[in-house]
Amino acid sequence: MPRLLASIALALTLAGCATTPRTPDTTSVTFIVIRHAEKVDASRDPDLSPAGHARAQALAASLGERELAAAYATEFKRTSQTLAPTVQARGLAITPYPAGQPATEFAARLRAAHPRGTVLIAGHSNTVPDIVAALCACAVAPMADYEYDRMSIVRLDADGSARLDVTRYGAPSPAP
Incomplete structure (x- = not known):
C-alpha cells in the first residue's frame, strides 16, 4: 500500500509539472526586423498596395499571439501601415524613428531601451540589413528592391550572445 501511495503522489507531481505554465523568458530580447510591405507606386511616400495590405495582415498572422514590448517604424507611411494590423490587435503604439539614422545608433538605442521582450521594427530595403547587422554583430545579406517577405529575428541573450534566424512570411x- 505505501508503494501505491508513493506512485500516485509521484504521478500527481509529474502531472502538475506538465500543466504548469511556462515562465516567460526574461533574460533575453528578440528583435524582429522586416521591410515595409509592397507599395502602390514609386513616389516618395506612397501607401501600401493591395498586395502590401495583404502582407501586413500576413505579418500579424505570422506573429500570432506573440507579446510585443514595442514597435518601431520610420517616418514613411508604408512602414507604419505594414505594422498597423499587428499593433492594433495588441493596442500598441508605433514609435517613429528616422530612416536616415545610422544603424549602429539605432541598434544601440533599441538595446538600451529594451533589455528583454520582443520588439518589432519596420524599415526599408536599404536600411533593414544594416539594422540587423548592427543588432547581431553579424554579416547580413543585402536586400533586393523586390524582396518584401524576409523576416530577420535577432535574439540577444543575457550573456550578450546573438543569434540570427531569417525566415519568410506572407x-x-x-x-x-
Missing part, C-alpha cells in the same frame, strides 16, 4: 516576393 506570399513569396515576386522576382523582377
Whole structure:
C-alpha cells in the first residue's frame, strides 16, 4: 500500500509539472526586423498596395499571439501601415524613428531601451540589413528592391550572445 501511495503522489507531481505554465523568458530580447510591405507606386511616400495590405495582415498572422514590448517604424507611411494590423490587435503604439539614422545608433538605442521582450521594427530595403547587422554583430545579406517577405529575428541573450534566424512570411516576393 505505501508503494501505491508513493506512485500516485509521484504521478500527481509529474502531472502538475506538465500543466504548469511556462515562465516567460526574461533574460533575453528578440528583435524582429522586416521591410515595409509592397507599395502602390514609386513616389516618395506612397501607401501600401493591395498586395502590401495583404502582407501586413500576413505579418500579424505570422506573429500570432506573440507579446510585443514595442514597435518601431520610420517616418514613411508604408512602414507604419505594414505594422498597423499587428499593433492594433495588441493596442500598441508605433514609435517613429528616422530612416536616415545610422544603424549602429539605432541598434544601440533599441538595446538600451529594451533589455528583454520582443520588439518589432519596420524599415526599408536599404536600411533593414544594416539594422540587423548592427543588432547581431553579424554579416547580413543585402536586400533586393523586390524582396518584401524576409523576416530577420535577432535574439540577444543575457550573456550578450546573438543569434540570427531569417525566415519568410506572407506570399513569396515576386522576382523582377
